[in-house]
Amino acid sequence: MWEKEIQLFGNYLKIERGLSGHSHEAYLRDVRKFALYLVPVVGKDFSIDRVTEDHILDFFNVLHGLGIEASSQARCLSGLRSFFQFLATENPLISDPTTHMKSPQKGRHLPDTLSYDEIELILQANDLSTNEGVRNRAMIELLYGSGLRVSELVGLKLTDIYADLGLLKVRGKGDKERLVPIGREAFYYLTLYREQVRPSISLKKDAHNVLFLNRRGAMLSRVMVFLICKDLAAKAGIQKSISPHTFRHSFATHLIEGGADLRAVQELLGHESILTTEIYTHLDRAYLSQMVQDFHPMNRKN
Template sequence: MWEKEIRSFGNYLKIERGLSGHSHEAYLRDVSKLATYLASSLGEDLPIDEVREVHLLAFLKDLHGLGIEASTQARCLSGIRSFFHFLQFEGSIQQDPTLHIKSPQQGRKLPDTLSFDEINQILEQNDMSTPEGVRNRAMLEMLYGAGMRVSELTNLKLTDVYEDIGFLKVRGKGDKERLVPAGKDAFRYLRIYLESVRSQIPVKKEALNVVFLNRRGGSLSRVMVFIICKDLAAKAGIEKSISPHTFRHSFATHLIEGGADLRAVQEMLGHESILTTEIYTHLDRAYLSQMVRDFHPLNKEWRM
C-alpha cells in the first residue's frame, strides 16, 4: 500500500532534505505504520488522496491506547506530516489532512532538585586543600548562588565580574547578555580561587580573560564540570540524576519556595518566556503537597 509514494518520499528525504540514515528510516517507518493501521482498521486499502484528518486522529488515538509516550506520538506525527506536505507539494493530493492536527501534549518533566542540606553535603565532599578543589568550590557556589547555565559558567570572563556591586555579566542563549546577582559566598570563594589558584597558573593566550581554567591554563570544558558535579554527588551518596543544571534548578526552586517574584526569577535565569520559569511553580506545588502528606495530622500515615 502506498509503495510508490513512500518510495518517492524516501528519495526526497535522502536527496533534498539530506536526512541522516536514522531519521530517514524513522520517517518511512512512521508512514508505513499509518498505512498498515488504515488497511487493518478499514479492512481495505485506502487511496492516499482519500486520507482525512479523522483517519489520522484515530491512528494517534490507537498509539495512545497502546501506551506509546506522547513524545513518540509527536515524533511519529512529525514524520507523517512531512509525508503529506511532500505529497501536496508534488500534486499527489489536494488537501493536507495533517493541517489542523496538533501534536500530542508532552508533559514537562520536572527536573531533579537538591535540598539545601544536599547541596551542603556535596560541598563537604570537595577537597579544599587542592587547587582543583578551590576552583570547584567557586564553580559550585556560582552555579547555585547565581543560577548559571554550565555554558555561562565556562564562558565567564574576568571582565564580567563586578564584585563591588554583587553582579555578574552573563552571556546566555543567543549570546544575550544579562546582569545576575550572586551571593556573598559565591563571590568569597571566587575571590579565593582567583587570588590563590588562578594567579599561579600559566594561562594560555586564548584564555587570558577566562575565569575558570583547567590545569593546563586553558578554558574548562562543559564536560569536565559535569564530571565534577556527578563525582561529588556520588561521594555524598546522593542518588538523584545530578548535573550542573541541577544547581540552577535548585537555585530557582529555592527562590520560589522562599516567596521570590516569578518575574524576578525569570530575569535572573534569562528565560525568554515566563512560561519556562513557571515550571518552578509546579516544583513548589509538589513540595507543598509532599509537606501535607508527610505532616498533616489527618494523613493516615501520621504517627504520633
C-alpha cells in the same frame, strides 16, 4: 580517537548515502562528540567494539544535564546509530549498541532537585586543600547561588565580574546579557580562586580573560563541569542523577519555595518567557500542600 573509523564513515555518508554537506558534517560532529566524551571516562585507547548501550545512555544523560534539547539529542542518536550500523556491516565482530535505544522524546521533564542539606553534603565532599577544589567550590556556588547555566559558567570572563557591585555579567541563550547577583559564599570562593589559584596556572594563548581554567590553562569544557558535579555527588553519597543543571534547577525551586516573585526568578534565570519559569512551580505543589497541612490553623485542630 577512532579517527580512521570516523573517516571511513564520512566517506560512506558522502558516496553511498549521498548526504548533503550539512547533514554529513552534523553526523560526523555528533560521533566525534561521543568519542570525545568517552576519553576521560574510559581512556583514549578504548576499543570501539567495546562500546555498549550503557556508554551511550550515559552520554545522553550528559547531554540532558547540559540542557541539550530533545530534538538535538534525537539527531545525535540518529548519527550514532548510522555510525554503528555502518561499522557492524563492515566488521561482523562489532555489534550495534544502539539497536534497542529509543529516540529522546520532547517533554517538560526536569532533573532531580537537591535539598539544601544535599548541597551542603556535596560542598563538604569537595577537597578545598587543592587548587581544583577551590575552583570547583566557586563554580558550584555560582551554579546554585546564581542559577547559571553550565554554558554561562564556562563562558565567564574576568571582565564579567563587577566585584564592587556584587554582580556578574552573564551571556545566556541567543547571546543575551543579564546581570546576576553573587552571593556572599560565592563571592568569597570566587575571590579566593581568582586571586590565589588562577594566577598560579600557566595560561593558554586564548585564555587570558577566561575565568575558570583547567589544569592546562585552557577554558573548561561543559562536559568536564558535568563530570566534576557527578563525581562530587557520588563522593557525598547522593544517589540522584546530578548534573550542573540540577544546581540551577534547585536554585529556582528553592527561591519559589521561599516565596520569591516568579518574575524576579524569570529575570535571574534569563528566561525569555515567564511560561518557561512556571515549570518550576509544578514541583512546588507538593511542598505547598505539605505547608498547608502543617501550618494552616484548621489543620492544627485535634
